Structure formats: C-alpha cells, structure tokens
Amino acid sequence: MRFSQTLIPTLREDPVDAQVVSHRLMLRAGLIRPLGAGIYTWLPLGLRVLRKVEAIVRQEMDNAGAQEVLMPAVQPGELWQESGRWEQYGKELLRFVDRHDRQFCFGPTHEEVISDLVRREIRSYRQLPANFYQIQTKFRDEIRPRFGIMRGREFLMKDAYSFDLDWAGLEVSYQTMFAAYQRIFQRCGLAFRAVEADTGSIGGASSHEFHVLADSGEDVIVSCDQCDYAANLEKAVSRPAEIADTGAVAVPAVERVATPGQKSIEAVGQFLRWPVERIVKSLLVEAAGEPVLLLLRGDRELNMVKAAAALGVPQVTIPEPERAAQWAGVAMGSLGPLGTPLRVLADREVPALADFVCGANTEGWHWQHVQWERDVPLPALADLRNVVAGEPCPRCATGRLQRHQGIEVGHVFKLGDKYSQSLGVRVLDSQGLEQTLVMGCYGIGVSRIVAAAIEQHHDQNGICWPVALAPFQIALLLLNPREPGEVEAGEALYRDLLAAGVEVLLDDRDERAGVKFKDADLLGCPLRVVVGGRSFKEGMVEVQARTGERAERVPLAEALATLVRLAGR
C-alpha cells in the first residue's frame, strides 16, 4: 500500500482528551477517529489491524468446530421480554421504537437471537453438539465510556454459543473453546492470563476470563506465584489465617469514647491512636430490600460479589443515606455491632481481633477495648473481602498471591439452561423425550484486543506491533522521492515484496526523511527498510526491527531474499 494514497492522518501532538497509551497512539497513528462518546471510525490502517485479529479469531473458531453466522444487530424487544432481560438489563441496553411503535434494541449480546434460531431449526439430539459464532458490532450504552477503543460503547465482538444435550457435553464444548482462546491470544502475541471468574447470580456454572496483562488495565486479577491458581478480584480467595483464641486474652474493660467529627476509619484510628487493622469497619448494605450490617477489618476492602453470595441474594447495594439512617437509627460513619438490631455478618477474619474499636451507633462516639462474646456476640461469618497481595494461596501449600492489572479480552461461560429454559430450546433425545439444551457462551473483544496489544507493545516513539497484528510487516521508506535512481530501486523492491506475499507500506510521500522516520516509529511495523541516501550510494538498503537497537545494511541485490525471510514468508 502506498502511504501517499492512503488516509493515515498521523498527529504530531498528543490529543488532549486521550488518557491512556493505546487511545493516544491509536489517534496519533491515524488508526481511528472519534465520532461521538465511545464510538469510532476505523481508518484504513486501524482496520487492517482489526481484520488481522478477526482473521485469527475466525480461523481458530473454525478449527474448533464452530460455525460462523451473522445475526442481526437490531433485535425485537419481544424476544428480550421472553427471556426476561428486557426488564433486567437496565440502561446499558439501547432501546428504540420503529415507525409502528414496536420496541427494538441494538444488540449488546445475542443469547436471545441464537436461542430463537436453535429452537426453530434444531429438533434432534443428532444435530448436537452445535456451536455458532459471529463477529459482530455490539452496542452497550456504558455509563461512562472511556479509554478510546478499550471501553467504547460500540465495539466489535466475537461471540459464540454452544448447545449440548447435557452438562457433560457442555464440559467438552467449554474445554474446546478454552483451548481455542489460549491459541488465539498466543497467536496475537499477547501476554495473558486465564482466571476464574465470578458467575454472578446464575450459580452452579463456571466461568473464566482472559486478561491481557497491562498496568493500565481496569481489572484486578489475582494469581499464585507457585501453582496455576488465578482468579479475578471478585472471585479470588485466600487461605484463611488461623484464628487466635480470643477468650484467653486479657482485655481492658470496654469503654465508650467520644470521636467528634471523625468520619473515616483512618481519622478514627489517628484520633484514638489505634491501628486501622484493629478497628472494625461496619458497612450497611441493602440485600434484597433488607438491611445487613457487614463487619470488616478497618484496612480491608468489601467485596460486594462475595457479600451477595454469602447472603444468598443476586446483589447487594449501598443504600441511600436517608434510608440507611432510617434503618440504623444513626448516620453512617458511627455504625457498629454492639446493640444493633440489624442482621450482622462478619468477615471470617474479624473474630481474630481480640481487642478492637467499633462505632457506637451514636454520632461522634466509638467503643474501644471491645471483645467478642464478652461485649458482643460473635456474628455469622463469611469471606467478604478482597484478597491482598502476599496472602497464602487457597490451592497450594506454599504459594503466595499476587495482584496484577489486566484488560479483559475474553470470557467463557457455562450458561446452563438460563436461556434455553426461558426461551424453550429443546430437542428430542435418543429416547424420544424432550430435553432442554445446555448452553455455553464465549466472547472475545476483537476491537479491544487491538487496544490491549498497544498497551502491551509500545515505547516512547509509538506502537511496536506484534508481528501477527501489524498492519504491514514492512514499512519501506523511500527516502528521497525526487531521486530517480532511488525511486526505481525502491519501487522495484516494493513490487517484488508484494509479489512475494509480504505486506508492505511504501512511504512514497514527498516528505523529509525525519518525518518518515517519525511516522514509521509511530505506526510501529515490525521492520523498517530504508532505500536512499548514504547507504544507497553504496548499493545498500537499511533494515531495522522496530524494537531493534540499530539498522543492518543489506546489499540491494540481497534485499528481497533477506526481507522475505525476516518477514516470515
């Protein structure tokens, strides 16, 4: 492709609105342009990269036995009412009506559509197992789209749906997809990690997320430094520490102390000169409309997913301040377990505190030297908090947990009969009995992979594409397009490389050398080849890897063979 005839609007300056590296570089390198909040046009170069990812995904899906289809982006609301998600899905679902006032949505996912297809077309167990996938534009009306392509509202996604007669069949389908995902991310040249993920309210089923490791990732993942245990923060657990025998310790008498104006755990700790880990943090949450007081060590973070699971409700939320005050009889900030009428649930770590501080359920007052059982009954226990780095691994004897930042690029999920039940996806089994199918779903953020790859592969000068995703293998710089000899040699090399099947971007623009070098670095093709100037006078071309230290000189006559070899063709 010729640079001079392609829209590659590189930017010299950093766009002020772009916060993360991938967003900045995608704009600067002319891969994308914004149209609105969280929606982007893919320009020629960016589209080439997107297509590379798509091709890898498609190949591996096909190899894994999945069948490609393309479902409508616009879906009837009726179908979503049938599955019950029309009410559940909330504002992320972009809804609209057609001219007949019928309700529609722009598909954020396609469980309903594929289920509808399968219930109409698949009648017999002999047609199973089946796995259908598509690569489609989705729209999710995110509360706050940000970070460019990383978290846009409109994005390109591969989604696959497997259908099996039973759970054993689903297990096979799931493992097949899991393996295909590992190959996909390996081929994309990404450092990634598969982690156990929370399954939310569906229950029973298992789920894994695939994260590209990057400091800018929005998600926290936890992994063991010894074994292969890895989970996302919502799901991750640590091995519980031994609980001390709290009854044996001599604790001073419990005492009510004034803590005027001390609102946070840190402030109370400093004011009373107690370490935060010996203050019990009391959090009022709403679980299925009921108030529950959750107790955590002062230095720990509440994990709301774990809390919901422990309470057996779909989710817990933080109540409105007025409502909370009504329930607790006191403003939040002074809550505590002593004498509370509320249901109390404590993190399993909390009983280890033999002598602690907690709120006194009166504004501006706390208790100190509280002891379990002596002063307050020990409440029900559960794992309620996020793990922290350095804790012991729940799976192996010696491992310690580490925390990393990750970008979620893939998610595999055993759905079970959640949709097949509500939508009536059934076939006849070998006995002639009707069976509800067991489903799995498998997503990959195709466009997000492009951004994630840049997060992982860049330097001060621009993108450093992994070979498999690069828009071109070679950036061929025609240093002086007014020098007929150089042009002739460069054009010939360009033609020969194309003929050999190598993807080349020929920078034939009438620009100064410096501009071409800067743009080549920004665009990040794996190899940069210079034809012209000093080396050309000696019959040489220069070859430099994007991530290499210095250029190598190759005789013009050998350039083609060398480049074909280096480009891996």
Added chain:
RNA sequence: CGGGGUGUAGCGCAGCCUGGUAGCGCAUCGGCUUUGGGAGCCGAGGGCCGGAGGUUCGAAUCCUCUCACCCCGACCA
C-alpha cells in the same frame, strides 16, 4: 446518575475578568531554498467563537437555558 472541567480554524491553544466585530503555533495551499530523525523564508486560504434566548448602540466576552465532550466518583459513609 452525582460532582468538577472544557467548548474559539483540521489539531493544540490565547483572547473573556475590564464588551467595540478574532489571534498564535502546528497542519493545509502557492513560490523559492533545503533534504538521514517532525526544515527555513515569503505569501495565501480557512472560524455565523457549540446552540438558543436575553442585556446592550454594540456580545467570543455579561446573564439564563440547552447540547456535546473530558475528568473524578458511584463499596471505605
């Protein structure tokens, strides 16, 4: 959704406080010179100052409303 910020030429910004009809750098176009890491000089084009309403002789500037975009938060009370 709550809070904060910004909207002026393709991009980055100044001008606004203290009203007088718009400017700088880069980019673009023409010319000359230059030519190995984002060139120099000369010249040119391009903006109903996000939109609507109001105040005023006069509004980019003051007031009201509105829209868009960005940031922070939406578990630590």
